[in-house]
Amino acid sequence: MADELVLAIDLGGTKVEAALVDPDGAVLAATRSRAPTGAGSSTTDLDAAVLAVVDHALSNAPESATIIGVGIAAAGPVDEQAGTLSPINIPQWRDYPLRALIVERIRETLGDKPVHFHRDGVAIVLAAHWRGNAAGVNNLLGMVISTGIGGGFISGGRVLAGNSGHIGQIQVSGFTGELSIGSRTTLESVASGPHTVAWANTQGWTGRTGEELAAAYRDGDPIARRAVIRVSEAVGQAICSACALVETDVVAIGGGFSQVTPDLVPMIAQVVNSHPLDYVSRVRVIDAGLAETAPLTGAAALVYRRDLVGLHP
Template structure:
């Protein structure tokens, strides 16, 4: 067993999750615990969930025989937007937290439970990108985007081997041409508003498909349903277009894609890659589009990477 654990905390729109993660990215399953979040909760209730998970993971660690002095830091990945300098968050899906001083809430609990170790506090998309770079399918790639297709579309950016902190990586907020979705954050034409899981399902329903969930759409695709096949191809084209815009702007080598809705079709990643490969600029068309490869452990592994790879992080911004 390692003597260098990170307490990793992932805070999202539906849940908080925490666990100890070792310095090779392995999650210690016996320490894993979670609590609910959600848009209906008050700021204090959300804080309580976070503190419960901090305590729960540390209590389970003690029960599992982990020495307290082998926990070398706390890494937090949280839904954005974030203001790293102020230590505040304003997550889109948690309206009760607006410019909420979450870093101070966690720091206060950390001071009681783990005095003296550092606290790293960044956005969840940054964590996911760093996880793919650290222990995922994009291992060691110096210039990359890690991307999630789920209820929303987000991600993080690594350039020249260093993660870009702050809000960088919100790829779902770039505009796309040729499609219109439901209103989201003031626009019907951002990648997220036309191609997220819910918006893709809504598009399929608008074409006469009778289902209501991403799982049903995946099943319909597997069964060869015409609308589902067109929905997947539309999704691939739109994500491909967004990837091309980002790749033209950033000059990257790899886009690593994860998230639940990225599994709506077994070949979705290949379809996205086929669109990117047709781009007329060589440095865009040669970008490799791959599965991130970490499944549900990416957010925790990435939060732990904030501790274990602290030298890859620039100053907060």
């Protein structure tokens, strides 16, 4: 019997990735590739990057494979009904018809297949619920801490639709970050990877990347340590606000910058668990699991677990 696989695509502020994912949520390594995105890319560059990773995945598919659908996770805001996106970190794309681009490309080789489209925050919560450390949790906030900060809610076993859960746009008090979408006081402006590096630079640290900041933290650099503590306090505060509004049992955190140190998630948990309201302080804060493959697994879940999102074949 042919293997049924899903083409998963993850588009973020610095890269686009694609791969084939099997029904167990495993990413087929030979089909996976990435290409750069970012504010310096033209629309033509971005189109070419997306199509290049799609073509790589399909051209490296096992001979026995049958592609049953496509899941696209994208930096928001998005309009999942229209299949368009307007990523904060990619200003060239506003109301961009990404789904239509993918549909046109795959129709030549795959015919008409369902193409499901959602925010990357929804993908991370689906991945954590389906194959990650929050498997089966029905009241769950999933978070991405990376180039930006996003999130998605599962409440009562169903994903909250639209741009619900976009926790990166919550205002955090007592912090001032870099200007982001006209504000210096959102969680994203304070605690995303690039903005944290920029803050550390204002304190005298001379590194330039999140990877360098992680190394400096491991080496005991005092500025790097203050930077990570600052992230934990801001993220913890935002989680408390979100969980005061929406019934939540677990917060699962993923994304590249969330791996800056294994200490970060426990530090965030300590902030949340010290909240004075017991229905907030009882919330468990955990690593989402699945490491760097979580966004692709979550994108595939838009097809495999479409029942959670209210999608249909």
